[in-house]
Amino acid sequence: MNNFNFDDTIAAVSTAYGEGGIGIIRMSGDSSKDILGLLFRRFDDDGRPQKISIENRKLTYGNIIDPETGENIDEVLAVYMPAPHTYTTEDVVEIDCHGSIVSLRRILSLCLENGARLAEKGEFTKRAFLGGRLDLSQAEAVIDMIKAKTDSGFDSAIGQLEGRLSRVIRDLRQKILDVLVNITVNIDYPDEDIEEIFYSDIISQLTDVKDKIDDLIKEGEKGRIVREGLDIAIIGKPNVGKSSLMNALLRETRAIVTDIPGTTRDTIEESVNIGGIPVRLTDTAGIRETDDTIEKIGISRSINSIRSADLIIMLIDVSRELESEDMDIISELKDRKVIVLANKQDLDKKLNTEDIRKLIPDSMIIETSLAEGSEDEGICEMENAITDMVMGGEIRQSGSMMVTNVRHLDLLKNSLSALGDAIAISRLGEPLELIEIDISNAYSYLGEIIGEEVNDDILNEVFSRFCLGK
Ligand SMILES: Nc1nc2c(ncn2[C@@H]2O[C@H](COP(=O)(O)OP(=O)(O)OP(=O)(O)O)[C@@H](O)[C@H]2O)c(=O)[nH]1
Numbered sequence: 001m002n003n004f005n006f007d008d009t010i011a012a013v014s015t016a017y018g019e020g021g022i023g024i025i026r027m028s029g030d031s032s033k034d035i036l037g038l039l040f041r042r043f044d045d046d047g048r049p050q051k052i053s054i055e056n057r058k059l060t061y062g063n064i065i066d067p068e069t070g071e072n073i074d075e076v077l078a079v080y081m082p083a084p085h086t087y088t089t090e091d092v093v094e095i096d097c098h099g100s101i102v103s104l105r106r107i108l109s110l111c112l113e114n115g116a117r118l119a120e121k122g123e124f125t126k127r128a129f130l131g132g133r134l135d136l137s138q139a140e141a142v143i144d145m146i147k148a149k150t151d152s153g154f155d156s157a158i159g160q161l162e163g164r165l166s167r168v169i170r171d172l173r174q175k176i177l178d179v180l181v182n183i184t185v186n187i188d189y190p191d192e193d194i195e196e197i198f199y200s201d202i203i204s205q206l207t208d209v210k211d212k213i214d215d216l217i218k219e220g221e222k223g224r225i226v227r228e229g230l231d232i233a234i235i236g237k238p239n240v241g242k243s244s245l246m247n248a249l250l251r252e253t254r255a256i257v258t259d260i261p262g263t264t265r266d267t268i269e270e271s272v273n274i275g276g277i278p279v280r281l282t283d284t285a286g287i288r289e290t291d292d293t294i295e296k297i298g299i300s301r302s303i304n305s306i307r308s309a310d311l312i313i314m315l316i317d318v319s320r321e322l323e324s325e326d327m328d329i330i331s332e333l334k335d336r337k338v339i340v341l342a343n344k345q346d347l348d349k350k351l352n353t354e355d356i357r358k359l360i361p362d363s364m365i366i367e368t369s370l371a372e373g374s375e376d377e378g379i380c381e382m383e384n385a386i387t388d389m390v391m392g393g394e395i396r397q398s399g400s401m402m403v404t405n406v407r408h409l410d411l412l413k414n415s416l417s418a419l420g421d422a423i424a425i426s427r428l429g430e431p432l433e434l435i436e437i438d439i440s441n442a443y444s445y446l447g448e449i450i451g452e453e454v455n456d457d458i459l460n461e462v463f464s465r466f467c468l469g470k
């Protein structure tokens, strides 16, 4: 971090390119005010450009004039904000010009010709971080706000910018640090045998932190689904009613439905909104043994979509006995979120729900009837089950904290697993030195979220996600 060059003054266009009422060029660094002073003039009554005295934090009217040619570039408003209470913590100048690409480009060029350097992506925000005004998670919130496409994405980013995540992380780190300090004291001054009670204290304190991290991760996954959508794969052996389900959910006849097994030979993807959640549905080729080359490719795609889906809807035809094909599919479902539809309830049953429950004990089973022209019995119940799964049964309270950034989620998961290890080896009564390693790893991972233990590579990675001018 020390190699950061605070001497440069950087400049960039900070508004989006395109036509607009106004556009803004921003500079940050020691020379900002001087550079503005070279370019900024007001015409007197005789039409001669005069220097303007620039007051702090006061939007001032004038023109940008090319100092070499005297050419009038644009009529602007400009403001100078002295360090340290600025976006970057440095001296900042903003020039509001007309929102034409030509004007923006010319004024930016003049800034660059007169001593500024073109800012790198995210460099204004990086300076805010390095200047200590924002921690890393807050800096990342800025980019998340700019890129947010939904209200909930924006809300969670603004909470993060305000420091909500940082506070939670600092609090968790403090708790871990308390444990670490205790352990270190015991390692350094082992005046008596470590009492059993000491281990159980460690375990309970760490479990408390671990549970909190676990909640953050779960909320975060929920948030990801609300923002990015849920991938649902519809699977089952041929002819069980997968395409009928797809059509029922889309409320149109998108997929071909026939009584010929093997009708769907390739995966079909469609988007649908279920209870406010954007869902990507994949209808797949029925999984069975086959010699047909095309169908084989379709089936291997079906199996792939099982692996990549967030949620799997498996259909079973209750008018037929369970077959090895059903069993093969069930064996692919271990550890996955599954809703089972016991379909074709309107026909004579060879299979009841209890038989199915014995085979797939942990999944939800819903009885459906999806025959063409029927009322699509069970669809509502299934849609409700899906929203319940995503929302965890409760509507998100506005103002609750949601971790949305993938980098943060990964670090939380690393920290969780390090704490899990620490707890496991504490239970075994292993030496404190061993436990300490995992605990301090957990502590460091959390530190990386707020940027307290990051190296330059991570910083470059983070800020490269930004756009120019931010
Ligand atoms: N009686 C009855 N027939 C159904 C029901 N659901 C689907 N069917 C019928 O079962 C047949 C197969 O339905 P599809 O939706 O094409 O089945 P699929 O699972 O997509 O079949 P493949 O694409 O071949 O794997 C069609 O004739 C449907 O009309 C149901 O609940 N009851």
Ligand SMILES: [Mg+2]
Pocket (backbone or CB within 6 Å): 242, 243, 244, 255, 256, 263, 264, 283, 284, 286
């Ligand atoms: Mg089909």
